[in-house]
Amino acid sequence: MKPPAYWFDGSRPPLHARLLARLYGAATRLRLKLLRPRKVARPVVVIGNLIAGGSGKTPLTIAVVERLRAEGWTPGVASRGYGREQAGTPRWVEATTDPRLGGDEPVLIAARTGAFVRVDKDRVRAARKLIEAGCDVVVCDDGLQHYRLRRDLEIEVIDGRRRYGNGWLIPAGPMREPAARSAGCDFRVLNTGVDDALEAGFGEWPMRLQTGRVLPLAGGRPLPLSAFAGQRVHAVAGIGHPERFFDTLREAGIAVVPHAFDDHHRYSAEDLQFGSDLPVLMTEKDAVKCMRFVGERHFSVPVSAQLPEAFWIALLDRLRALAR
CATH class of the missing domain: 3.40.50 (Rossmann fold)
Structure with missing residues (x-):
């Protein structure tokens, strides 16, 4: 569904949307107070974004899984499998899985990486299944707002062109959480796509998508x-x-x-x-x-996500420290 123009064009959101955004924010804060995050036995890396819609999470997830495997890790991917049929049924996803049952992004990740991929609305349960299967690190494709699973590292992916739009919460703007939430993420990756004119700001790692x-x-x-x-x-x-x-x-x-x-x-x-x-x-x-x-x-x-070598060194150093 195409987002409202006022999310990104600089115009003021209508009054009803601004009122609903305040209710959305209040509900989000209440949910966070009531949640008790569950820890699993292996490190958890969550890759997500703060705005509704895509920002380049899946290419980065694939790149992270491939690099971890190259460094001797056995990563597994946990995903909700958004939009799939039988959404309440957990399942393993392989390259040959019907995307209608496994979800388009999980099938793509499985096809590109060959890693264990588990789809489940309950990401805690998905993470535990991956660990039972022999994975020593769990990578969550999306799920920055799924606080029930305790995460050890968070990677925020930012759309280099749209960034946070007008900065309002849904439905007045594209934000799932306030922009201040970004400061709590361990890594902030700016998806520049193929645009050489876009530059990462302070504290951001540039990610270029290569074809x-x-x-x-x-x-x-x-x-x-x-x-x-x-x-x-x-x-x-x-x-x-x-x-x-x-x-x-x-x-x-x-x-x-x-x-x-x-x-x-x-x-x-x-x-x-x-x-x-x-x-x-x-x-x-x-x-x-x-x-x-x-x-x-x-x-x-x-497309393949290309990031500076310094990003990988920093990420791997953090993971090794967690695994000790």
């Missing part, structure tokens, strides 16, 4: 993204901020015919019928949900 190849969804050899430079394509994005994907393609010299869908949209074959035979490029998150009806003109554009 190197394009994958034909019907099978075949990967292509460089540059192979589509100078062409018109249909660009499909059902993510929190579709313009980020469209801008990535434009930066590569591709003429974009944009098709934005709601985050976690459930695709049908009709959604990809655009009345012309142009190539269709989509995000990985969308591609995992479209495999049943793709053809030779459909492609996925994977």
Whole structure:
């Protein structure tokens, strides 16, 4: 669902939204007072954001899992699996799991990393299952506001262009929690996407999303993204901020015919019928949900999160200290 324009365009939210935002804030504070966080037997790293919608959490989650495995850890991923069917049923997620049951982001993470991925509305229970399976660190994809699971490290991901919008709480603005909450996070990662003009501020780590190849969804050899430079394509994005994907393609010299869908949209074959035979490029998150009806003109554009080596050194040092 597209957010109201006043969240990000500088205009004043309507009175009813501001009143509801105050009620939302009061309810959030009350919930925090009543909660008693549960600790699990291994370190927990939560990757999340303070605004509603996407900010680049999943690419960072994948990067963290891959780096931890390279350093000898056995990470497991806990996720709610937002928007999935049978949401009350916990399950293990693999690359072959139907995204309708496992959730689009968990299936993508499983496919990219090969790590244990557990979806469960109860993240404490998910974390314990991952530890029983042999994981020595639990990485939560999203869940910054899921305080029932005690976390050892928090990583906030910030959209480099939109940041906190107007700063108001939902529904007057995009904030799930007040901006002051950011100061309590151990790491603050600024998603600059492909925009070299965006710079991280004090206390922020820059994260750039790199695209190197394009994958034909019907099978075949990967292509460089540059192979589509100078062409018109249909660009499909059902993510929190579709313009980020469209801008990535434009930066590569591709003429974009944009098709934005709601985050976690459930695709049908009709959604990809655009009345012309142009190539269709989509995000990985969308591609995992479209495999049943793709053809030779459909492609996925994977992205990889690139962060300074100093970020990884700092994160690994903190984790090693926790594991002692």
